[in-house]
Amino acid sequence: MATNVLILCTHNSARSVLSEGMLNHWASRLGKDLRGFSAGSAPSGRINPHALHALAAAGVDVAGFRSKSWDEFIGPEAPQMRIVITVCDSAAAEQCPYWPGSPVKVHWGYADPSAAPEADRAAAFELTREAIAYRMLQLTLLPVATMTDAALQDALIRIGRS
Template sequence: MTDKRFKVLFICRKNAARSLMAEALLRRWGMGRFEVYSAGPEPLDQPNPQAMELLRKVGIETDTLHPKSWDLFAGTDAPVMDFIFYACEDTAKLHPPHWPGQPMVAQWNFPDPLSLQGSDIERHALLNLVFGMIERRVKIFCALPDHRLAKLTAADMSDIATGEHAA
């Protein structure tokens, strides 16, 4: 394990459910290896109450989770991310702001649990399903050893490009 804490940003349009759940789950399962954030281009004023209740039911603190604009993570004063994951397909299609550095960007598309027009039971079931999908993806990401994660970051990629990387 290295001393580096990888910076991760989860993006979703409203930053009210999927990206906030991903942020909370990576904090839990990352065991201090990651500095985790979430944001969106059209953040709501408040997180989705059902998503926050689900997180609390599994023992995850939600007091610090709140929707944020992705503009906070763009520009020269923004923290330099190692990884940016889009949690929804429609946001990945938008023209994003300029991310400082050269983060690895990937799509982790999950269904929108807020868009289902069904009964309370159906909406709750979809939210639980999406939560499980996000948790599985986060656990797989956490299972990657630090040296593998470092190979995916811009700093290590520049070392490879200049021939300074030791295998």
């Protein structure tokens, strides 16, 4: 059974999408049983084109990405999450809903690449994707299925500090 990871950012248009894409990319390439999802508390309804471009340029299939609410992951039909990661400061400060199964929660903050000047925006998205890719690779290499929640929490905090 796959270990599900939910990555949250307020608008679910950039950092959380980059995270979902990179986690699923690494998991697929390395044959790991991890599955990433992304959502937001106030989804914008669209994915930032710079995020899609950065993922596609890294070899990630961008078909099917959409901006969605975290409400999709709360109901009884939703996949059960083992890990919930917030990736933007506004999402970290928000009151998260109750997640069935009491997943391990951690915050890995990234600056908003959308806030970069237009001339630098594509580069900001690529740098953010690279930073996210590094952490998602570290997560993918953990023996998540055999770790206790406490050990997993500690490992995720260490990854967030790197």
